[in-house]
Amino acid sequence: MATIIILLVFASFSGIWAQTDMACKSFIFSKNYTFPVELTYERRGGQLSEFTVCLRSCRNMTESIMFSMLSELRYDYFYIILGGGPDANTGLIWVEGRRVDVTFPTDDAEPRRSTCLSWDSPNAKMVLWVNGKINEKKEFEKVGRNYIDPRIFIGPGQIFLGGKPKLDVGEITDVHVWDRVLTTQEVQDYYHKEGNLGNIINWRALKYDGADGDFTIGAFHCKS
Template identity: 65%
Template sequence: MAVRLSEEMDTMMILLILASLSGILSQTDMACKSFIFSKDYSFPAQLIHNGDGPYSRFTVCLRSCTHLTESAMFSLLSGLQYDYLFLILGGGSDTNTGLIWVEGQRVDVNFPSNDMLEWRSICLSWDSPNGEMLLWVNGEMTKRRELLKRGMTYVNPRTFIGPGQIFLGGKPKLDVGEITDVHVWDSVLTSQDVKDFHNKKEKVGNIINWRALNYDGAAEDFTIGPFQCKLNSTVTS
């Protein structure tokens, strides 16, 4: 299992590096819009940071659909080392399970099975000097883990969002996957901050701000359209 995970991470690193060399560069207000991934083996989109660090603490918040079969990925890399935050959101039959890698350390998580909304808000924070990982789902803390205190700093990190199955050696599903409201901060948010994000109270990131988003990627790998969480979304630009 350890060998397989290492091979999967090597493959993921190569694919993300290739994605960072692709196509278009744009900035836009993404309010009420999402990245929509519906093509087999599409590359992720790279989100461009405001500033280049160094950082040692992060919080990332995003929203994704609860019922779509394609998983979603958020990753943050610094240099060519495995000192990154990596989040896989389950989809389909695995819609309530997820995997998180924090600086090479794996954490298995479960998401609520009784979500009443079509979308789910997720916030994940990592405090490298103190080795503390916090996970909030729909504004409530669901997991706290004490991990190795490696005290790493992230310089000029690269962040990607996109379909996650291909990075774990699985076959992508054909249904649409959507990700929206991605924000990143260079600090650990308070519980009230996370509740404000969940309740859509204009809590925006100071490193990545969805309302003024710079992104890069190949036009054929994803589309941008209204956040709908519907299996057969009609995509509009």
């Protein structure tokens, strides 16, 4: 896990700052060695004890994608890996020292996948929604950690696991983060492209910091 933290910190040193409306656009990570993009926001000096992240991806990604949230440089971190290639229907969630392996539905013919994940740290409850429906629920022994001004990253999962992407990773879009657990109705609204935008990360007014040339921004169309 120390390797993950080092890579995340290094990735943020040589970046570019931008803010833009990313509607209908996506991050496209190239086949070159790619550092993650840091999604930035106005830090309020507070503590985050629960949150929900929603994003859309392609079902046929050739490499994995990882979303991570890191609190300072301690062990209060969280991440989700969306599988790619032959493992495109699998995922891995790591939350405060707990690993959860998940399997995504295989009866969905749509080329795009909507994923929402909530974490309630005080009650140690995790819920994963796929395409507006609950896919996984877990309750753990309570630890009650708070995330202090967390840093948020997204990028190729293999980078964090010590490897290099061999092919195009795919497209990630419509990333939103809230400082609370969304209701099932709110998650369904997100799936149907309705409802509120994230109050921590808002894809329609996105600020990000990424290494120049390591990724491109393009239309979200999910190549077959």
